[in-house]
Amino acid sequence: MSSQASSQLSKVWFVTGASSGLGRALVEEVLRRGDRVVATARRPQVLAELAERADGRLRLIELDVTRPEQVREAVAAALSHFGQLDVLVNNAGFSILGAVEETDEEALRATMELMFFATITTTREVLPHMRARGSGTIVQISSVAGLSTAPGFGAYCAAKHALEGVSESLAQEVKPLGIRVLVVEPGSFRTSLFGSAFRHVPAMEAYGATVGQMRDWVKQMDGKQAGDPAKAARAIADVVARPSEALPFRLPLGGDAVEQLRAKLAFIAADVDRMEAIARATAFDAKP
Template sequence: MSTRPAPTSATAKVWFVTGSSSGFGRALVEEVLARGDSVVATARRPDALADLAARAPDRVHLAELDITRPEQVRAAVAAALARFGRIDVLVNNAGFSILGALEETDDDALRATMELMFFAAVATTREVLPHMRARKSGTIVQITSVGGITTAPGFGAYCAAKHALEAVSESLAAEVEPHGVRVLVVEPGAFRTALFGAAFRHMPAMDAYAATVGAMRSWVTQTHGEQGGDPAKAARAIVNVVGRSVVPLRLPLGGDAVDQIRAKLAKIAADVDQAEALARATDFDPQA
């Protein structure tokens, strides 16, 4: 039995979670409900969440939501406000994985990746922000990835979308802080979700990239179902951090995420150190 105190009406939160049918989204909804909070659980097929609604009908609102369709975003946010009166935490979680070298990835696949994991997340954030600003309270949780900072062969499209969402979120955090709104960027490593399974989009393979992208394809296949990260523990960590009085901008999850991010930052620092003299030499001569 949980030893966590039940939230009071003053401390209970209302969560709005996109992509709630599986993976991090479902784990978050389950954790939120276990703590006594309320949640708007969204999915393209909300019937997949019927068991959650039956578990706590007074605290769950199901909404059909394809976040790439602005009219559905507006309707889902309006329904959330009508049902609960506010949204305390927005979690932009909906997404998919895509693997292919840049030359293997056509324009449609690249645009679809950016549309869902960048443009749609930004649009959903913009829809909720006015209500949070008006209340001078709220937290926006962006589920990016270790790929929001790092890269790997074949993950260019995926990492581009996650990098973009991280960049706009970092700017957003500075913009909304004076209004009492917080931003938390969550950077998971490899967790045992469907992202390596049915949600994975594989681009047609070219022999030219067998040694690089081909190796990543093999890794994905071998790793599926064996990832080291536990989604339930990740959900617990996210909810715990959101509950703090002060949140960090970034929250890496999984030891692999910590290791990869530190390695990437070390490479950036090394490049800057190596280029520093040349970089500074490009400034105007103060005596000119």
């Protein structure tokens, strides 16, 4: 098969936050499969060596996804270079730990800006192209925290819960247009999210027994997480390759994610069952 024919058959991925962790692992996996990638990051130069070995299949673009004008320019550059975008992966993010009272307005808004608003901005920028082609897959890298919660992760959970809510509505809106949405919910993976990508807020003594324990746990787990980013990337690429009828909406990754999600669903179901009589009793009384 000629290189031109091969490029026509391969997909083009657009990955944000591609410089490290799951983003980088996904770029490497996609290239290994013969697809093409637009890898975006604030410091894309860290991928220069990978680009040199990619035989023209990797385009690096500097991008701060919280700046809409840069998102617009990056998507335009990607389309100009490869002519199409088949898979958008919204992966850029960071972790933040602090009780709700400890987390100031600036930190909370920065969290929502990057992991919710910027994701929607990037998605909206790609959607017209996917609509015109009648195909495409949007991969939202959420977290087990998109459904479950823990003390100290209020800001992070809020952003991921919001992302999952809008993505579920989005999936229903774009399905008739030939566009698919996949929400990925990783548990603890061995990336920098517990290290250099972790943001801490000043601690208050009052929350030592709850958030303080989470701070200790994060320090102990850094570099020891059970999840392998390379295997996660492989799983994502495998699921994206499925036909539409076999594509789930949610993809949990890691045994801890499965356990936490099942526990959260059971918690919700228990409350619904326990309060069902009260809930149903709020209807208007039937007219005689």
